[in-house]
Structures are given as C-alpha cells and as structure tokens.
Amino acid sequence: MRLTDYIAIAFRNIRRSKLRSALTIFAVVIGATSITIMLAAVFSLKGFMTKQFEANGTFQQVEVSPQTDITWGDNNGSNCQDCVKLTDDLATKIGGMQHVVGVTRQTQVGQFQALTYGNQKLRTQEMSAYDANGIIATQVLAGRDINATDKTGVLTISSDYADKLGFKHNYQALIGKKVGLMTQGWYNGVGTDPLQRFNDQQAWFKAHPGASGNDYQPAPVTLTGTIVGITSASDRNYVIRVPLDWARGMEEQQNVMYSNQKCDRNGCTQGTPTVTTEDELAKQGYNSYIVKVDESSNAAAVAKAIRTNYKIGAADAQTEIKSQLAIFNILGLVLGGIGGIALVVAAVGVVNTMVMSILERTREIGVMRAVGARRGTVSALFTFEAALLGFFGGVIGLGVGYGAVLIANPIINKQLSSNNITSSNIITLPIWLILGVVGLTTLIGILAGLYPARRAAHLDPVEALHYE
Amino acid sequence: MAENNVIELQDVTKTYRLGDEVLNALDNVDFSVRSGEFVAITGPSGSGKSTLANIIGGLDRPTSGTVLIDGSDLSHVRDRQLSDYRNHHIGFVFQSFNLQGTQTALENVMLPLVFARMKPKERKARAKECLEKVGLGDRLKHRPSQLSGGQRQRVAIARALAVNPSIILADEPTGNLDTARGEEIMRLLKDLNKQGITLVVITHDQTIARQADRIIQVRDGKVAH
Numbered sequence: 001m002r003l004t005d006y007i008a009i010a011f012r013n014i015r016r017s018k019l020r021s022a023l024t025i026f027a028v029v030i031g032a033t034s035i036t037i038m039l040a041a042v043f044s045l046k047g048f049m050t051k052q053f054e055a056n057g058t059f060q061q062v063e064v065s066p067q068t069d070i071t072w073g074d075n076n077g078s079n080c081q082d083c084v085k086l087t088d089d090l091a092t093k094i095g096g097m098q099h100v101v102g103v104t105r106q107t108q109v110g111q112f113q114a115l116t117y118g119n120q121k122l123r124t125q126e127m128s129a130y131d132a133n134g135i136i137a138t139q140v141l142a143g144r145d146i147n148a149t150d151k152t153g154v155l156t157i158s159s160d161y162a163d164k165l166g167f168k169h170n171y172q173a174l175i176g177k178k179v180g181l182m183t184q185g186w187y188n189g190v191g192t193d194p195l196q197r198f199n200d201q202q203a204w205f206k207a208h209p210g211a212s213g214n215d216y217q218p219a220p221v222t223l224t225g226t227i228v229g230i231t232s233a234s235d236r237n238y239v240i241r242v243p244l245d246w247a248r249g250m251e252e253q254q255n256v257m258y259s260n261q262k263c264d265r266n267g268c269t270q271g272t273p274t275v276t277t278e279d280e281l282a283k284q285g286y287n288s289y290i291v292k293v294d295e296s297s298n299a300a301a302v303a304k305a306i307r308t309n310y311k312i313g314a315a316d317a318q319t320e321i322k323s324q325l326a327i328f329n330i331l332g333l334v335l336g337g338i339g340g341i342a343l344v345v346a347a348v349g350v351v352n353t354m355v356m357s358i359l360e361r362t363r364e365i366g367v368m369r370a371v372g373a374r375r376g377t378v379s380a381l382f383t384f385e386a387a388l389l390g391f392f393g394g395v396i397g398l399g400v401g402y403g404a405v406l407i408a409n410p411i412i413n414k415q416l417s418s419n420n421i422t423s424s425n426i427i428t429l430p431i432w433l434i435l436g437v438v439g440l441t442t443l444i445g446i447l448a449g450l451y452p453a454r455r456a457a458h459l460d461p462v463e464a465l466h467y468e
Numbered sequence: 469m470a471e472n473n474v475i476e477l478q479d480v481t482k483t484y485r486l487g488d489e490v491l492n493a494l495d496n497v498d499f500s501v502r503s504g505e506f507v508a509i510t511g512p513s514g515s516g517k518s519t520l521a522n523i524i525g526g527l528d529r530p531t532s533g534t535v536l537i538d539g540s541d542l543s544h545v546r547d548r549q550l551s552d553y554r555n556h557h558i559g560f561v562f563q564s565f566n567l568q569g570t571q572t573a574l575e576n577v578m579l580p581l582v583f584a585r586m587k588p589k590e591r592k593a594r595a596k597e598c599l600e601k602v603g604l605g606d607r608l609k610h611r612p613s614q615l616s617g618g619q620r621q622r623v624a625i626a627r628a629l630a631v632n633p634s635i636i637l638a639d640e641p642t643g644n645l646d647t648a649r650g651e652e653i654m655r656l657l658k659d660l661n662k663q664g665i666t667l668v669v670i671t672h673d674q675t676i677a678r679q680a681d682r683i684i685q686v687r688d689g690k691v692a693h
Contacts, residue, residue, distance in 0.1 A: 367566045371580035372555020375547045461527045
C-alpha cells in the first residue's frame with residue numbers, strides 16, 4: 001500500500017468518529033501542553049538567569065568575607081569575634097594572587113537614619129561604599145557612577161529613592177541636587193565637632209544631676225552631599241552609595257580624652273580635653289571584598305585558594321548558581337513528570353480508542369483482508385492512525401503552549417521593565433522542544449497503537465467477515 | 469494435475485477443535501475446477517461448503533492436504549503470499565455484500581486496487597470501468613445506503629472484478645435478494661464467466677446450482693461427485 005493511502009485512510013477513520021478522536025486527541029493535548037509550558041518556562045528562566053549573571057560579570061567574581069561559611073550574595077556584614085579581618089593589607093595580598101585581576105573593598109556604613117531633600121525625609125536602609133574600580137558594575141539610570149576621583153560630598157541613590165522624592169520620570173533633574181544624610185545621635189564621625197559635642201554633654205549632665213548615661217541624646221548631624229547619579233533599583237533597592245574615602249571618615253570614631261592631667265596628693269587636675277581619631281574601618285576591617293578573576297573558569301579555584309590560604313570566607317557565583325540552577329533541573333523534572341503522567345493517561349486513551357475502533361471495524365478489516373490486505377498492512381494502518389492521534393495532540397498542544405507563551409511573555413516583560421531589566425520575551429520555544437514534544441506524542445501514539453494494531457492484524461478474516 | 473485445472477484440492481482435511489471434540493469440517497476432499505468453468509458448491513448448512521470456499525479463496529488454510537491454484541501450492545504459504553493471492557487471483561462476492569458504508573461505490577471498488585499499489589489515477593479509471601461493466605456507471609458517487617440490494621451486490625461484483633481475477637468466488641450471492649434481483653445478479657455472474665473468469669458459487673438454492681456447468685455436493689465434510 002502507498003504511503004498516501006495510509007495517510008488518506010487514517011485521516012478518514014479519524015474523521016469518521018469525530019467526537020471520539022477529538023476526546024482522545026484532547027487528552028494528548030493536555031499532556032503536550034503541560035510539557036511544553038513547563039519545560040519552556042523552566043529552561044528559559046534558567047537560561048535567563050545564567051545570562052543575567054554572565055552579563056554583569058558575576059561569574060568572574062569571588063566574594064570574600066570574614067565569615068567562613070558565607071554563600072554568594074549572602075554577606076550581611078560582620079561583627080564576629082573569631083573572624084579574620086578584611087584589612088587593606090589582606091586586600092593587597094589577595095590582589096597579588098594568581099588569576100586575580102583586582103579587588104574591591106566593600107563596606108556598609110551604619111549610623112545614618114534618613115535621607116533628606118528639601119523638607120522630605122526618607123528612612124535610609126543601606127549605605128555602602130566600595131572601591132570605584134569598575135569591578136562591581138552598577139546600572140546607572142541617570143548621571144554617573146561614583147568614580148575613583150570622588151573623595152567626599154558626593155553620592156548616588158537608587159531609583160526607588162528618586163521615585164519617592166517625586167522624580168519618577170525625571171531622574172536627570174536630581175543630578176547635582178544637594179541632599180542631606182542625617183545621622184544617628186551617637187554618630188561621631190566626620191562632619192561633627194567633637195569638642196563642641198563633648199562640652200554640650202558636660203553641660204547637660206551638669207544640668208541633670210543623677211541622670212544616667214543613656215538619658216542623654218545628642219542631636220543628630222546632617223551631612224550634605226551632591227547627587228551625581230541614580231542607580232537602578234533592580235540591582236539593589238534603597239541603597240545609597242558614597243565614595244570609600246567618605247565612608248572611612250563616617251566610620252571614624254572621634255573621641256575626646258583629657259590630656260596633660262597633673263596629679264598630686266590631692267588628686268588630679270582635669271587636664272585639657274583632646275580629640276583622638278580612630279580609623280574604625282582599618283581597625284574593624286571591611287565587610288567584604290569582591291575579587292575579580294581573569295576567567296570565570298578560574299573563579300572556583302581562586303575562591304578555594306583564598307579560603308585555604310587566609311581562613312576566610314570566599315564564594316564564587318558559579319558554584320553557588322550551579323546549586324541554585326539545580327533546583328530548576330529538579331523543577332523541570334517534576335513538572336515534566338506531571339506532563340508525562342498526563343501523556344501516559346493519554347496513551348491509555350489512545351489504546352482504548354483504537355481497541356474500540358477495531359471492534360467497530362472488524363467486518364471492514366475482514367473485507368480488507370479478503371481483497372488482499374496483508375497482516376502487516378492492516379497493522380501498519382492502525383499503528384499509523386494511532387500515531388496520527390498522537391501527532392495531532394502534540395501539534396495542538398504545542399499551539400496551545402505557544403499561545404500561553406505569547407500571553408505570559410508580555411506579563412513577564414512588564415514585570416521586568418518595572419524592575420528596569422531590559423530583557424524581553426524571555427520564554428522561548430526552542431526547536432528541540434518543538435520537535436521533542438511532537439516526536440514524543442507521536443511516539444506515544446505509535447506505542448499505544450501497537451497492541452490494537454496487532455490485534456487487528458491477527459483477526460481471523462473468516463470470523464471478521466461474519467462479525468456482527 | 470490436468471493442464472487446465474485452475475483449482476485443484478488433493479486430500480484436503482480441515483478440523484476444528486471444540487473443547488475436547490474434534491470436528492471434521494472437511495474430510496479428505498479431492499476435487500478440481502477447470503479454467504473458465506462455472507461450478508456450484510451445494511450442501512446443507514454445516515456441511516462444510518463455506519469452509520471449502522474459504523480454503524479455495526485463501527481466507528483459511530487446510531489442516532492437511534494440498535491446495536493448488538494455477539499450479540502453485542497455497543496450503544503452506546505465508547500470510548503475505550496468501551494475501552497477495554487473494555488480491556491478484558480471487559474476487560469475493562458475499563451474501564451480505566460487505567461494502568464499506570461510509571464510502572462511495574467508486575471507493576469501494578477501488579479498495580483492492582489500493583492494496584495492489586495501483587496508482588490513484590489508474591485505480592479510479594479501473595474502478596469506473598468495472599462499475600460500468602456491472603451497469604452502475606451512473607452511481608459512482610453513491611454510498612451503499614443510497615443503493616438498492618441488487619445494486620449493492622453489483623458494486624460488490626465490480627469490486628471483485630477490479631483486480632482482474634481468474635476466479636470469482638461467490639458465497640450465496642443472491643441470498644439477500646428477491647428472486648428478480650437474484651436472477652439479475654446470476655445473469656451478470658454468468659456473463660463474466662462467459663468472458664473467461666472461473667466462477668465458483670456456493671449456494672443451497674437448487675435453481676441457481678442447476679445453472680452451473682457442474683454441481684459439487686458437500687455433505688458432512690465430504691464431496692459427493
């Protein structure tokens with residue numbers, strides 16, 4: 001029999017029992033649709049995440065922290081006792097390691113409570129500073145990033161602050177504007193007059209005899225800075241960034257001590273109050289380093305070397321991402337499994353349909369055999385018909401899946417663009433998925449058709465011709 | 469075997485097993501049909517005449533013995549050869565027509581040609597020719613349900629003719645028809661026989677059997693010559 005005849009006869013038979021065929025195909029469609037959507041979503045998101053990390057060079061970075069058990073992006077500052085301090089000296093040492101291109105020292109500045117602009121006052125959350133050597137890439141929406149020549153008095157704010165200040169669609173207008181950085185009361189870094197504060201405190205305690213030390217609340221100070229850039233809030237939200245030099249000043253501890261005390265039998269004289277300044281950043285160490293390596297393939301090795309050489313925490317993004325992406329693999333397996341179960345059910349439906357169809361067409365099979373159809377021909381005919389049910393189910397399922405992607409992508413795009421991510425249409429249907437789904441459903445059709453086809457082929461033609 | 473014997477059965481036995489009982493449907497049957505002959509096979513129901521027809525038609529195989537059609541032995545060939553034999557040499561005409569209800573007369577007649585791998589165009593032409601031969605040239609697109617019983621049987625005869633068989637095997641061809649239509653069908657079959665096709669008709673109707681060149685009586689699985 002000719003291939004075109006197989007196709008024509010299979011089509012005719014599928015058309016003949018429209019409802020039954022449609023229901024059978026529907027079951028295949030459900031399986032194919034779920035597999036399509038699930039796999040497309042999982043693989044596209046995985047690819048998207050990997051691409052995002054590759055794009056900002058994260059794979060070439062190693063994050064170093066005083067804690068030994070940190071994972072990438074999990075550095076929440078450090079105050080631990082046994083930690084090795086991340087000093088300037090250590091940064092230099094790591095900078096000299098093999099494969100290391102550069103080191104960015106990073107610190108979080110505490111002791112600030114608000115960002116002020118005009119009469120607006122926004123609570124501050126994160127204030128950070130790091131070497132402006134380009135290792136940490138920041139997406140700037142207006143103005144510029146902090147650069148290496150900036151010393152003090154300049155800052156960048158993330159776009160969500162700008163939005164709250166009323167510059168939502170006009171970030172450029174904020175550039176060059178002066179804002180205030182309001183400190184906590186006990187702040188005694190740069191920008192304060194320690195002697196003045198000391199005298200105020202003395203005067204207050206004199207006026208409040210018997211008051212305990214905690215009762216005194218010094219007035220906060222407001223430092224003034226000029227906005228040079230607006231950074232994308234999708235990178236990091238509610239963040240203020242200042243030059244590292246300024247941050248060092250902010251973290252300084254300016255204390256007043258009495259010097260030139262003279263003591264005799266009657267006691268000591270009060271002496272002269274003198275200001276001492278301690279470089280707290282040098283003393284406590286940085287929060288973290290971001291180490292850039294030459295090739296992303298060396299990141300894991302460098303991280304390991306840092307961990308073993310200096311007994312500090314070091315994590316590379318790749319190792320971390322790999323374990324995170326493994327979740328996607330598992331998710332893909334689970335979701336694909338659900339689709340697979342749907343397809344198994346669909347296969348049972350195909351078997352059922354074909355067996356029914358053969359019962360109904362027993363006489364017809366008898367006639368076909370009588371006029372010269374071989375067993376193999378009858379078998380192939382029914383297998384082909386079952387394969388066609390699977391094929392149609394796969395194609396329609398893909399179509400529905402594609403429709404779902406068309407609906408999902410704009411929604412995701414909107415979500416992404418509201419976070420200032422420019423990627424669009426991240427869910428795609430790769431050709432291997434298209435061919436794979438149609439191939440799989442067709443194969444399932446063929447497998448489901450094997451038993452009914454065998455049954456049809458082995459019908460006794462004499463009995464089949466007299467079947468009622 | 470005689471030169472011009474198109475069908476020759478030698479010592480053919482067919483047994484069925486019904487539980488513990490062994491049933492001899494055909495018991496050492498010997499007979500032959502000459503090329504171009506019209507033979508009627510008669511006998512009461514259950515006599516084995518249908519089994520005989522099925523074995524001649526290649527729908528069934530004998531338990532033992534030899535079936536020679538045009539000199540080649542059918543008793544031990546594989547399904548493939550047996551199917552091809554049915555396709556090329558035999559035209560079946562059944563009592564209940566056995567047409568495909570969803571298909572037109574033309575499509576029904578084309579069916580054997582599909583299995584013969586004939587090209588669609590030739591197939592159509594040949595089927596049309598056969599339908600014209602049985603007087604249904606104007607009913608090509610009709611479905612069986614739109615045709616009378618006699619017309620349906622003529623479509624079945626056209627289908628049997630399609631592959632240009634050497635033998636037409638008709639099992640009670642007039643059984644579902646009234647006398648007038650039955651006579652028409654017999655006239656048509658006899659015409660084809662006159663054109664050289666060997667005709668084997670299985671019937672219990674003596675008026676039909678008497679029209680044959682020869683009557684083979686089957687009783688209890690044995691042929692009474």
